[in-house]
Amino acid sequence: MSVKILPAIIGLTGIVSTSAHAEIPQQKSNDTHYNILWLSCEDINPGLGCYGATGVKTPNLDRLAAEGIRYTHVYSTVGVCAPSRSSIITGMYPVSIGTQNMRTGPHWAYRPAEKETYETYWGVRDVRGRNVPQYAAVLPEDVRCFPEYLRAAGYFCTNNAKTDYQFNAPITAWDECNHQAHWRNRPDGKPFFSVFNFEVTHESRIWLKKDDPMLADTAAVRIPAYYPDIPVVRKDVSRNYSNIMELDQQIGAFLDSLKKDGLLDKTIIVFWSDHGGPLLRQKRDVGNAGLHVPLIIRFPDKRMAGTVDDRLVSLMDLGPTTLSLVGIKPPAYMQGKPFLGEYAVEKPHEYIFGSADRFDEAVDMRRSVIDGRFVYxxxxxxxxxxxxxxxxxxxxxxxxxxxxMSRLGELHGDAAYIWKPTKPAEELYDLSTDPDEVHNLAGNPEYEAKLKELRKALSHWQLEVADKGFIPERDLVEMMWPGGIQPVTQPVSFHPDNKSQLVLSSETPGASIAYQSGDSIGTKHWSLYHKPVKMTPGKQIRAVAIRIGYRQSGETTFMVPEK
Incomplete structure (x- = not known):
């Protein structure tokens, strides 16, 4: 296998920042004090009743769509969870920040600093056949997990519980990040941003739940053209839809609890999936089947209820849009575009860009461009x-x-299309006539103009974002962790000013700071440092610093002198 390297785009550094905390602009939006609730699920295309799917009933999500906005052209940046979630939490393309390979280490959930360990060998190799150890991706120094900006603006931020960001979730990202994290734990009077992840539709549930009662109508579910319509295929495709119906029940119960808490008319609800479907030629794929996802947003006042929005949206846009909805201007470094709220962009995405690189033990490099109709x-x-x-x-x-069956030559026609021993250099599909992407138009002269357009768009994008897929992963790890050693964030220094306030800083560029003071010391909760801390005589302040991908600093303390 040959290795292609583009020297011009191998830099890892981002926009230089010397700030010790997230700077928050003035909030302007009328929705500033609304709560935000994300209901995220795993591994589904828009296979819901409200999207026209057959053989599946989703009354709760259908009702959510009827009371909100249903988006029809929404895509993940990668067709698998960890790279996609790295994009969502940062508002950045994975290939631009070095998080494109699935996966970098055991980052499924938050780990305290003392439990953050990495294996030097776990059976993964790069395109040159070299060992790739576990690691945490080191991001450009300006890049933060976007909930930090919400925390600095006064929001109580919780994540229950999956992270899978390609780096250990920094202690500064969330007020709570565990299976007990909940809006009900917030201090009185604080608005919340809460994320709940539903795992019932994950790929693994196809086999883990295969003996459960079947909820979907197996005779009515649609079998994609790239599968033969045989009993085992219909069984597993139906299991996917059955799991979606179970998801719908769980969402309904969750919405009932929100209403019971008196929060349904005070909370913006956002439902999404982390990438496309769980089956072959879906999960891990870079085309429409791998990236196309549902997105439903419901406002408390039901504005735009029943609206169908066909703009191109990337899951990378969710963070910037959440900031915009509460009146926070998204940082300039973010590549995602806010599509709602005070800072919504006037011009939506012209194209959606996707990537596929290493998936566990298998290496590859594929890129895609989607314009809503054509897939390149x-x-x-x-x-x-x-x-x-x-x-x-x-x-x-x-x-x-x-x-x-493929080995024995028993697959024919469209069902044999995805089993070719090699791939064409380029693929082009027209979703309006070929929704299953089985008729490659790249060699058709009638589509030459579209092929050139999307080819050019991809090249420009790869240069613009400095696509790090050209860097063999072992070299990428070396750039992030020189000598294979995880960098360590420098500890926090304390600087009293003349206003009875304490300024906190770390010498590590891009580090965020968390602190405890007074009675909070020794608890599980750490406050985000974003402005000077008031000094109370006789009280202690404890702090740690963390840059994404680095090891967290040790704790340092400051005792405020008695007057």
Whole structure:
């Protein structure tokens, strides 16, 4: 396998920042004091009743859509969870910040600093066949987890509980980040931003729940053209829809609890999936099937209820949009575009860009451009097959059976399309006539203009974001962790001013700071430092610093002198 490297784009540094805390502009929006609730699920395309799916009933999500805005052209940046979630939490393309490979380490949930450890060998190799150890991606120094900006603006921010950001969630990102995290734990009078992740639709539930009662109508579910319509395929496709119906029940119960708490008319609700479907040619794919997701947003006053919005939206836009909804101007470094609120952009995305690189033990490099109708894919290793071997997904019955059928030459027509031993260098699909992306138009002269347009858009984008997929992963790790050693954030220094306030800083560029004071010392809650701390005579202040991807600093303390 040859390795393609683009020297002009291998830099890892971002916009230089010397600030010791997140700077928050004045809030302007009328929605400033609304709560924000994210209901995120895993691994589904828009396979809901309100999107026209057959064989599945989703009355609770359908009602949410009827009372809110249903977005039809929403896409993840990557067709798998960890790179996609890194994009969502930062508002950045994974390929621009070095989080594009699935996955970098055991980052499924927050780990306290003392439990943040990494294996030097776990069976992963880069495109040159070199060992890739576990690591935490080191991001450009200006990049923060966007909830820090909400915390600095007075929001109580909770995440229950999955993180999977490609780095350990910094202690500064959330007020609470665990399975007990909840808006009900907020101090009186504080607005909240809460995230709850529903796992019932995850890929693994296809096999873990295969003996559960079937809720979907197996005869009515649609089988994509890239599968043969045989019993094992219909069973597993139906299980996916059955899990979606179970998800709908869980969402309904959750909305009932929000109403019971008297918060339904005070909370903006956002429902989304982290990437497309869980099955072959869906999860881990870079086309429409891998990236297309549902998005529903409901306002407390039901504004725009029943609206269908067909603008191109990236999941990378969710963070900037949340900031915009509460009147916070998204930082200039963010590549995501706010599409609602005070700072909504006038011009939506012209294109959606996707990426696919290493997935567990399998390496590849693919990029895509989607304009809402056409899908363009560039395969940088066309000598590799589209369907690569992956131990994790081969726990699904239909996956194992289809691999064997392909080996025996028993797949034909469209069902054989995804099983070719190599890939074309370029792919082009027209979703209006080919929703399953099985008829490649890249060699059709009638579509030459569209092919050139999307090819050019991809090249410009890769240069603009400095696509780090061209860097072999072992070299990328070395750039982030020189010598294979995780950098350590420098400790916090304390600087009393002449206003009875304490200024906190760290010598590590891009570090965020968390602190405890008075009675909070020794508890699990750490406040985000974003402005000088008032000094109370005789009280102690304890602080730590953390830059994303670095090891957290040790604790330092300051005792405020008695007067």
């Amino acid at each position: 894919i560039r395969n940088f290793y066309p000598e590799l097959p589209l369907i690569f071997r992956n131990k994790y997904r081969e726990q699904i019955d239909m996956t194992r059976d289809l691999i064997e």
